[in-house]
Amino acid sequence: MVRNGHKVLIEKGAGKGSGFPDEKYTEAGAEVVEDVEKLWDQAEMIMKVKEPIEVEYDRMKEGQIIFTYFHFAASRQLTEAVIESKSIAIAYETVEKEDGSLPLLIPMSEVAGRMASQEGAKYLEKAQGGRGILLGGIPGVRPANVLVLGGGIVGVNAAKIAAGMGANTTIMDVSMPRLRYLDDVMSQNVSTMFSSEANIRNMLPHVDMVIGAVLKPGAKAPHLISRDMLELMQKGAVMVDVAIDQGGCFETSKPTTHDHPIYEVDGIIHYCVTNMPGAVPYTSTLGLTNVTLPYAVDIADKGWRSALDDDPELKMGLNIVKGKIVYRDVAKAFDLDHTDVETVL
Numbered sequence: 378m379v380r381n382g383h384k385v386l387i388e389k390g391a392g393k394g395s396g397f398p399d400e401k402y403t404e405a406g407a408e409v410v411e412d413v414e415k416l417w418d419q420a421e422m423i424m425k426v427k428e429p430i431e432v433e434y435d436r437m438k439e440g441q442i443i444f445t446y447f448h449f450a451a452s453r454q455l456t457e458a459v460i461e462s463k464s465i466a467i468a469y470e471t472v473e474k475e476d477g478s479l480p481l482l483i484p485m486s487e488v489a490g491r492m493a494s495q496e497g498a499k500y501l502e503k504a505q506g507g508r509g510i511l512l513g514g515i516p517g518v519r520p521a522n523v524l525v526l527g528g529g530i531v532g533v534n535a536a537k538i539a540a541g542m543g544a545n546t547t548i549m550d551v552s553m554p555r556l557r558y559l560d561d562v563m564s565q566n567v568s569t570m571f572s573s574e575a576n577i578r579n580m581l582p583h584v585d586m587v588i589g590a591v592l593k594p595g596a597k598a599p600h601l602i603s604r605d606m607l608e609l610m611q612k613g614a615v616m617v618d619v620a621i622d623q624g625g626c627f628e629t630s631k632p633t634t635h636d637h638p639i640y641e642v643d644g645i646i647h648y649c650v651t652n653m654p655g656a657v658p659y660t661s662t663l664g665l666t667n668v669t670l671p672y673a674v675d676i677a678d679k680g681w682r683s684a685l686d687d688d689p690e691l692k693m694g695l696n697i698v699k700g701k702i703v704y705r706d707v708a709k710a711f712d713l714d715h716t717d718v719e720t721v722l
Contacts, residue, residue, distance in 0.1 A: 379406035383677050386410045386420055395658035424673060426665065427652060428455055437462035439699065442681050444673060446470055446485075449696055450597045450710040451624045456697070463699045465681055469669065471594055471704060472694035479594060480690070481672070483530050484664035486619075488654040490534025490590065493617045494523070496653075497586045498542060500615045500639055500646050507646055508613035510585050513543025520544050524580050526572065526601050526626065527590035528555045531619050533563075535588045540567045544586075549576065577601060581609040589618040589626035596706035597624040604628050604642075612644035621649040686722055695721075 378385050385407040389399060399409045410416040417423065417436035425445035429437060437443065437459065447468040449456045459466050469481035479486075494512075501521065503509035514520030523539040525532045528550035540546045540563065548563070549572035550556055556569040563569075570576055581587070581602075587610075591598055598620035607629065620626040621633075629642045632651045639648050654661035672691055676684045685692040696704040701716040708715035 378674060378677060381674060381678055384408070386416050388413050388416055392662075395662045397662065422673075422677060424669070426655075426662075428452070429458070431458075434458040434462070437464045439463035441465065442467065442676060444469070444669075444676065446622075447696060448622045449704070449707040451622060453711050456702075456707060456711060456713075459697050460700050460702070464697075465695075465699065466697040467676070467681070467685075467691070467694045468696045468704075469665075469694065471696060472672065472690055473594060474690050481665075481668050481694075482592075484668055485654050485661065486530035486592075487534050488657060488661050488664060489619050490531040490588075491538045492653050492656065493531070493535045493588045493590070493619050494538035494542065494544075494586075496638070496648055496650075497523070497539075497588065497615045497617045500648055501585060501613075503613075505646070506613065506639070506641060507615055508585055508611060512539065512586075520566075521585040522583055523547070523586045523588065524549065524577075524584045525588045525590055526577070527592065527620075528552065528559050528569075529590065529592060531590035531592070532588070533559065535590055535617075535619070536563060536567050539586075539588075540564045547580065547584075549580075572601070574601075578606060578609060581606060582611070584610070584614065586615045586617070587627075589616070589620050589630075591620050591626045592623065593706070597710055598626045600626060600628045602627045602629075607643040607645050610645055613646065615646045615648065617648045619653065621651050625649060682722055692718065692722075 387402045387407045389409050389411045422442040428447045441464045443464050444467045472481045473479055498512040501507035501510050510521045512521045521544045523544045523546045525536045525548045528548050536546045536548050546567045547570055549570050551572050560569045618625045618627050618630040630649045633649045635656055638650050639646050696707055698721040702708040703716050703718040705715050
């Protein structure tokens with residue numbers, strides 16, 4: 378950014394938790410700002426990792442570009458705050474390539490998917506409230522059975538780690554071409570199954586861990602496991618809801634934190650941490666920056682209108698502009714008015 382002639386402000390201590398001290402930013406040409414209110418007031422463009430939190434709602438201002446993960450469909454309060462601010466919200470999670478892939482979500486999905494199996498394995502331990510099962514088993518004792526709902530980036534990475542640890546792993550998806558592909562490339566202890574309520578119900582009595590990995594870009598996640606289905610599961614089984622940022626794909630899911638990651642419903646352990654990559658911030662920071670930087674530089678160099686007009690992928694990231702919702706699924710989630718994106722460009 379500095380090489381391209383832009384002034385970069387960074388909040389004092391912003392990188393400390395991820396392993397990047399202030400002096401590294403200073404060496405790179407940034408100005409470290411102690412007063413965060415001043416930073417928000419001066420910056421024409423804000424880059425964050427997560428959506429603005431309540432204390433930041435009043436800091437957003439008209440015409441200010443905010444480039445971050447928003448997950449609007451999961452929070453009406455956030456959506457209304459951004460509308461009221463009349464800022465320009467460009468969401469990492471809805472930047473979309475022509476083939477439907479989500480380039481700015483992929484690295485965090487890879488981290489969250491791999492962590493899902495890792496965390497699930499931990500909470501299967503008896504001391505953590507789980508069934509007391511070792512994911513990979515041992516000779517003479519069966520490994521755990523893991524069900525992964527969704528065969529996208531999260532699901533594939535979750536299955537890869539679960540299978541690598543020795544678990545019998547099943548991936549469910551509604552796309553037969555995707556299932557055929559996964560059947561070809563995954564290891565022998567990974568099987569595929571078409572996703573339907575009947576198939577999920579048939580599997581639940583036999584699984585030790587369920588990983589929810591479904592995504593509808595920009596929209597609320599569908600509930601694939603209802604409250605009554607928990608009765609089918611064995612007590613101490615673990616459910617990891619990676620879709621919690623988009624409202625969760627289990628009816629009984631509610632957001633949790635790294636400090637208090639789990640809770641129990643009907644004897645089933647629920648892990649629903651909303652920012653799973655935050656547990657491994659060094660890896661996550663580098664992974665995210667690898668993919669966000671080119672888009673961010675483009676916005677800074679050209680201005681948001683020209684950058685979006687020139688790049689159909691980035692245009693898909695535009696969610697709210699000066700009080701108008703331009704991403705259809707966000708408007709649909711709260712039954713609010715939708716404005717065609719071309720009218721604001």
